[in-house]
Amino acid sequence: MPLLDEHVREEVKREFAGLSGKVKLLVFTQEFECDYCAETRALAEELAQISEKIEVEVHDLLGSKAVAEKYGIDKIPAIVVLGEGDRDYGIRFFGVPAGYEFSSLLEAIKMISSGDSGLSPEAREAVKGLKNPVHIQVFVTLTCPYCPMAVQIAHRLAVESDLIRADMIEASEFPHLANRYGVYAVPKVVMNDRVSFEGALPEKAFVDYLLQAAS
Amino acid sequence: MPELKFLVSPEIGKAIKEDHLYDLVIVGAGPAGLTAAVYAARKKLDTLLISKDIGGQTLLTSDIENYMGYHYISGKELAAKFEEQVKKYPIDIAVGEEVTSLRKEGDDFVLSTPTGKTIKGRAVIVATGKRSRPLNVPGERELVGRGVSYCAVCDAPLFAGKDVIVVGAGNSGATAVVDLLKIANRIYVVDIMPTWRADPVLVERIEAAGEKVKAFFEHEVVRIEGGDMVEGIVLRPRGGGDEVRLPVQGVFIEIGLIPNSDLAKGFLELNEAGEIVVDCRCRTSVPGVFAAGDVTNVPEKQVIIAAGEGAKAALSAYAYLISQRR
Numbered sequence: 001m002p003l004l005d006e007h008v009r010e011e012v013k014r015e016f017a018g019l020s021g022k023v024k025l026l027v028f029t030q031e032f033e034c035d036y037c038a039e040t041r042a043l044a045e046e047l048a049q050i051s052e053k054i055e056v057e058v059h060d061l062l063g064s065k066a067v068a069e070k071y072g073i074d075k076i077p078a079i080v081v082l083g084e085g086d087r088d089y090g091i092r093f094f095g096v097p098a099g100y101e102f103s104s105l106l107e108a109i110k111m112i113s114s115g116d117s118g119l120s121p122e123a124r125e126a127v128k129g130l131k132n133p134v135h136i137q138v139f140v141t142l143t144c145p146y147c148p149m150a151v152q153i154a155h156r157l158a159v160e161s162d163l164i165r166a167d168m169i170e171a172s173e174f175p176h177l178a179n180r181y182g183v184y185a186v187p188k189v190v191m192n193d194r195v196s197f198e199g200a201l202p203e204k205a206f207v208d209y210l211l212q213a214a215s
Numbered sequence: 216m217p218e219l220k221f222l223v224s225p226e227i228g229k230a231i232k233e234d235h236l237y238d239l240v241i242v243g244a245g246p247a248g249l250t251a252a253v254y255a256a257r258k259k260l261d262t263l264l265i266s267k268d269i270g271g272q273t274l275l276t277s278d279i280e281n282y283m284g285y286h287y288i289s290g291k292e293l294a295a296k297f298e299e300q301v302k303k304y305p306i307d308i309a310v311g312e313e314v315t316s317l318r319k320e321g322d323d324f325v326l327s328t329p330t331g332k333t334i335k336g337r338a339v340i341v342a343t344g345k346r347s348r349p350l351n352v353p354g355e356r357e358l359v360g361r362g363v364s365y366c367a368v369c370d371a372p373l374f375a376g377k378d379v380i381v382v383g384a385g386n387s388g389a390t391a392v393v394d395l396l397k398i399a400n401r402i403y404v405v406d407i408m409p410t411w412r413a414d415p416v417l418v419e420r421i422e423a424a425g426e427k428v429k430a431f432f433e434h435e436v437v438r439i440e441g442g443d444m445v446e447g448i449v450l451r452p453r454g455g456g457d458e459v460r461l462p463v464q465g466v467f468i469e470i471g472l473i474p475n476s477d478l479a480k481g482f483l484e485l486n487e488a489g490e491i492v493v494d495c496r497c498r499t500s501v502p503g504v505f506a507a508g509d510v511t512n513v514p515e516k517q518v519i520i521a522a523g524e525g526a527k528a529a530l531s532a533y534a535y536l537i538s539q540r541r
Contacts (some may be wrong), residue, residue: 038518039219043221058400096219098219103222141370141371144368145274146369171372184360184374184464186367188360198359
């Protein structure tokens with residue numbers, strides 16, 4: 001049975017109607033001992049069936065060690081969203097992007113396809129001056145309605161700057177990480193392991209934290 | 216593992232037409248605002264729906280069993296269905312935006328957002344709903360996000376195998392307990408009243424869980440303890456007596472709601488609870504401004520009531536706009 005029912009597929013079809021550039025979903029998985037690995041792979045493949053602009057490439061975490069290292073994949077399931085010519089904008093999903101995060105995956109695909117982050121002019125200007133890399137980790141649960149806002153701002157920033165990488169992390173699938181970063185409310189955003197905040201902040205406040213993490 | 220669901224949402228932060236005079240601006244997209252949007256769209260009003268999220272408090276409710284037409288539906292699925300119905304109509308929808316001020320300029324209304332946007336409308340419906348009321352005890356503020364949560368449906372999955380307490384034994388507290396039953400180890404409940412105030416069907420479900428849930432009725436919270444995170448909570452019997460300290464890692468506060476009426480302060484008449492005062496046609500103290508749903512003084516906060524009030528507010532706004540046409 002497919003994961004996406006007919007109704008959701010129709011909605012996704014509408015969302016994908018305007019896709020222009022090609023998008024590749026790199027899926028990292030393994031056969032055993034991974035909750036939702038099979039579902040994550042199936043989800044990516046179902047999306048590729050909906051739009052011919054989308055291609056899926058599946059890797060085994062251990063079997064494709066070099067590829068995993070290249071994209072900084074240290075846990076699974078994981079999806080890397082690549083643009084035309086395998087361009088890496090720094091967008092990662094760790095854990096299955098279901099529930100409310102399904103919309104974040106759709107947004108990431110649309111954004112990469114267009115190549116435009118959709119950030120405000122002010123945010124674009126602020127990010128332009130960035131000198132140091134920033135790794136943003138956004139912890140979410142699939143039942144959190146405010147989480148996609150934080151994930152999508154982080155992903156937009158990643159598209160805007162080659163220095164930014166932004167991960168969605170589904171906290172309940174990675175309890176050791178949730179524990180390490182003290183995630184007891186979502187969304188929780190951690191930047192470069194030293195700046196963190198909870199809540200879906202507006203873009204400007206998010207960018208202020210980003211600049212703090214980069215300095 | 217829970218069954219996976221997939222929700223498609225509209226783009227966050229979609230542009231608002233500034234320098235444009237809308238017929239109707241609806242603030243808030245919970246059941247009231249979304250229903251108002253459908254009614255307004257069917258009257259072909261040039262409408263903007265502006266909201267932080269789509270679904271409002273419905274999104275924070277895991278199971279809804281009393282919205283007619285659905286025996287059982289999750290809050291987010293019901294919100295998604297509302298949204299789908301709204302999106303059948305060509306109205307502007309701005310998600311991820313808050314409105315912080317509302318005022319009158321000439322015959323029209325001007326609304327502004329913290330992101331610096333200005334919106335103009337001939338009529339306005341305020342349907343901004345309510346948000347969680349804080350407990351106001353020592354330790355609470357310091358430990359928000361460190362084990363203190365106001366969104367059980369969001370944060371419950373983070374407390375797998377942990378001991379937690381739910382503060383409040385009304386419907387929202389009972390719903391939080393039901394959510395946590397599948398996830399947490401031990402669940403305590405505290406309330407100042409002598410018994411559950413939740414729907415009996417919820418209470419039955421909790422009682423069926425047996426010793427996993429332990430309730431402290433006629434107790435109040437003295438303080439929440441912890442350093443980097445919550446380590447415990449201290450309760451006191453209302454009639455006096457020894458304090459009880461419970462070692463918990465999570466505190467879910469569900470003691471009721473406060474209205475999101477800040478944008479209306481000093482402009483619309485509010486009651487003592489801060490709710491916008493409306494008449495039976497959803498009219499506020501300012502002609503041309505209507506209000507609907509949980510933010511108003513209408514008794515009983517229910518999805519189905521908010522939806523009905525939203526319909527009424529849109530029809531009243533339509534009647535107002537017709538009467539204003541010269």
